[in-house]
Amino acid sequence: MSNNVRVRFAPSPTGPLHIGGVRTALFNYLFAKKHNGTFVLRIEDTDQNRYVEGAEDYIVESLNWCGIPFDEGPNTNEQFSPYRQSERKHLYKQYAEELIAKGKAYYAFDTAESLDAHRKDHEAKGKTFIYNWHNREKLTNSISLSKEEVDKRIANGEDYVIRFKMLDLKNQGSHGTIRTRDLIRGSVSFKMELLDDKVIFKSDGMPTYHLANIVDDHLMKISHVIRGEEWLPSVPLHIALYHALGWQAPEFAHLPLILKPTGKGKLSKRDGDKLGFPVFPLEWTDPKTGDISRGYKEDGYFPEAMVNFLAFLGWNPGTEQEIFSLDELVNAFDLERVHKAGARFDPEKIKWFNHHYMQDQSNDDLANQFKASQPELESIDVNYISLVVGLVKERATFIGDFWNLTHYFFSAPTSYDEKASKKALKEGTKDVLEKVIELVNSVDDFTTDNLQNTIKGWITSNDIGFGKVMMPLRLALVGALQGPDVFDIMFMIGKKETVKRIENIISFIP
RNA sequence: ACUCCGUUAGUCAAAUGGCUAAGACGCCUGACUUUCUAUCAGGAAUUAAGGGUUCAAUUCCCUUACGGAGUACCA
Numbered sequence: 358m359s360n361n362v363r364v365r366f367a368p369s370p371t372g373p374l375h376i377g378g379v380r381t382a383l384f385n386y387l388f389a390k391k392h393n394g395t396f397v398l399r400i401e402d403t404d405q406n407r408y409v410e411g412a413e414d415y416i417v418e419s420l421n422w423c424g425i426p427f428d429e430g431p432n433t434n435e436q437f438s439p440y441r442q443s444e445r446k447h448l449y450k451q452y453a454e455e456l457i458a459k460g461k462a463y464y465a466f467d468t469a470e471s472l473d474a475h476r477k478d479h480e481a482k483g484k485t486f487i488y489n490w491h492n493r494e495k496l497t498n499s500i501s502l503s504k505e506e507v508d509k510r511i512a513n514g515e516d517y518v519i520r521f522k523m524l525d526l527k528n529q530g531s532h533g534t535i536r537t538r539d540l541i542r543g544s545v546s547f548k549m550e551l552l553d554d555k556v557i558f559k560s561d562g563m564p565t566y567h568l569a570n571i572v573d574d575h576l577m578k579i580s581h582v583i584r585g586e587e588w589l590p591s592v593p594l595h596i597a598l599y600h601a602l603g604w605q606a607p608e609f610a611h612l613p614l615i616l617k618p619t620g621k622g623k624l625s626k627r628d629g630d631k632l633g634f635p636v637f638p639l640e641w642t643d644p645k646t647g648d649i650s651r652g653y654k655e656d657g658y659f660p661e662a663m664v665n666f667l668a669f670l671g672w673n674p675g676t677e678q679e680i681f682s683l684d685e686l687v688n689a690f691d692l693e694r695v696h697k698a699g700a701r702f703d704p705e706k707i708k709w710f711n712h713h714y715m716q717d718q719s720n721d722d723l724a725n726q727f728k729a730s731q732p733e734l735e736s737i738d739v740n741y742i743s744l745v746v747g748l749v750k751e752r753a754t755f756i757g758d759f760w761n762l763t764h765y766f767f768s769a770p771t772s773y774d775e776k777a778s779k780k781a782l783k784e785g786t787k788d789v790l791e792k793v794i795e796l797v798n799s800v801d802d803f804t805t806d807n808l809q810n811t812i813k814g815w816i817t818s819n820d821i822g823f824g825k826v827m828m829p830l831r832l833a834l835v836g837a838l839q840g841p842d843v844f845d846i847m848f849m850i851g852k853k854e855t856v857k858r859i860e861n862i863i864s865f866i867p
Numbered sequence: 868a869c870u871c872c873g874u875u876a877g878u879c880a881a882a883u884g885g886c887u888a889a890g891a892c893g894c895c896u897g898a899c900u901u902u903c904u905a906u907c908a909g910g911a912a913u914u915a916a917g918g919g920u921u922c923a924a925u926u927c928c929c930u931u932a933c934g935g936a937g938u939a940c941c942a
Contacts, residue, residue: 369942404941469940476939485869485938518940542872551870551938559940566942590871590937611872614935618878623935666879669891673880677890696880698873699935706879706892712905752905762904777902817900827901838902 362394363580366420366427367570369401370412373641373650374419376702377585377615377624380667384612385583386425387668387690394580398430399573400441403563410644413441419638423660424683437577442569449564452572452602453519453557457499460525461601462557464507464517465498487553490524519558521567523597524549535593540581540610540692547593555594567591571598574607583610583692586699610692613671614699624702626650634704638663657755662710670700680713712754720747727759737767745849748841762840766849769858770836773865777838781828787866789826790833794859797852805848812844833862 366382368374374382389396398420400413413431420426429435439445456462465488472488479486493500498520499507511517536546557568564572574582589611599606615624618632629636629651640652653663665681674681674689681689715723724743728734734742749762796815800807816826827843834846834855847855 367942371942401942407941465940472939480868483868487869487938516940520940539872545871547871553938556940561940563940565940570942585936586872587936587942592871613873616935621934669879671879675881677881679891696873700880701878703878703892709892749905752903754904758904781902823901831902835902839904840902841905843901 361578361580362389362392363397363578364389364394364583365397365399365574365577365579367399367401367573367584368416369404369407370409370416371404371407372409372412372643373637373639374412374416375624375626376636376638376653376667379419379423379638379663380615380670381583381585381612382420383423383425383664383667384672384690384692384695387687388581388583388692389428390687391690395428396425397437397577397579398427398440399577400431400443401566401569402441402443403559403566403569405443405561405563415639415641422638422654423664425664442564442573445569445573446563448576449568449572450558450562453564453568456521456557456601457519459601460522462519462521463493463499464511465496465520465556466502466510466515466517467497468516471497487551488520489553490522490550493520493522493554516560518556518560520554521557521594521598521601523552523554523594535596537592537596537609539589539592540608541613541695542589542611542697545589545592547590549593552593557598567594567598571595571602571604575599575602575604579607581608581610583612586611586614610695613696615670616699616701618702618704623699628702632704634707657757658707658711659714662707662714665714666707666710670702671696680710708754715750715753715755720744720750723750723756723759726756730756731760733760733764733767741766741849748845748849765835765840766846769854769861770834772836773832773862774837777828777832781832781838782862782866783825785825786829787863789821790829790859790863793826793830794856797847797855797859800852803848803852805842805844808847809844829862830859833859 364385366378366385368378368382386396388394398417400416402408402413417430427433429437429440431440433440453462457464467488472486476486488496495501502510533549534546535549535552536544539545555567556565558564563569573579592609592611596606616622617624617628624636626636635651635653635656635658637650637652638654640655641650642648643650654660661682664683664686665679668681668686668690669679672690672695675694720743721739723746724739727746728737728739728742745763745766746759749759753759753762792815793812796811797808800811812826815821816823828838831838831840831843831846834840834843834850840846850858
């Protein structure tokens, strides 16, 4: 596995890229980079009905925002292009026909309605309709029909699909099982007799996922297929297809699914709406309905935080280290350490990662982001904002938290928190604050240290009790009982403003 | 219903056929003779159940339960 590692992320452009898809892409990326391989993006747009305008661009932008760009893909002029299946349409039919010629596939004329009827009929009897070896001779296809009849139907332009002959009793004799090795799950086996004859080529002239997928993986020399667990049941089909075409199958690795934070099933857009967190990397506007789905980026998450969090959903390094840069992830990543069981999505934990990555950024960087996001700060010196940010950033998770945390650095409080007032404003508070004004005025060199020494000195020498002074003082400056060190706040807003705010609250006290 | 996959605290999860089953998020408590959503210190909480194999099982095997996925001319 040196330089021959080629992996692909192969989404369908049917809407915004789901967070689970991002994780799949991430694991592909990590695996590729770990082995000095190539990460390919292939757009699987074989279903024209489900194509959604803008979805492909969204996928590309999302990967870029996450910092996991592809090496080959649409609009890169690489040797295996094109990378959109719709542009590779001409490639697939010949392989379907090759399979027919080899007796491994056949034409089928059954209409969707008649198959539906069969399914309903079976269901009513408590059985499952499977189109395969046990009934294919009774259905309408090139096995049950004469060659003339088949030719005639095709010549008449009748709709047909091509089905893969999954198990051929005449040639394969026993039913048996098909066994394979999955890089994550180990040995996996399937009973051949229960498998159905899947449609590999549709009546609209397009291949189905299964055919297009293996043809492209083969042609693009994909060495490892890393995809979601929902594909595990298709593995026997894919392996049989590789065999039938005389190709070597790639290695498979099926990733565990990402589950809802609570309740049953896999994570869906609805869970995000209900519980108030995004399930998409970027904001998405539905081109048809105009509905907007929020994105991690717009909600204030840093891509590093999301990537770090996602990496730990279904994988861990086996050490106690949790904070990983992308490079460190590449180094540590190993498919063997990927879990088999589905992982519940925890919106709280990704916040914790975000908080952590916030602390890593410089005050200046954060100040610039803060300033850009808050109209009130337009005329404020960014250096001042930077100092403010430095005082509060350890209690912020998002840039969007800053305003709530710091507005009193920029303008005086216009009201006082009711509960805090009850707690802080007691009998005698007025006198205490009046004395504090005196003390503040007496500090000529207005620094945090000088303020602190003066006021704390006064408190201790008069044996007053810190709470009696500090709480009303904080309330005067902030409007609530929150924020960083009171002396830092006084220093930042300056002597004049400090005095003004204390006078304000004195006049507020009845 | 059938097929496949899975199951360590509320969640993400580590570990080994054998000492008190890591760590993180969250939660609770305390501290910081000034607040807190921060910080620090503590705490509660887990091997799904039942059978085997074994001197010994969370680890290996079986059964049950539960969970997930798939059973489309969707991917």
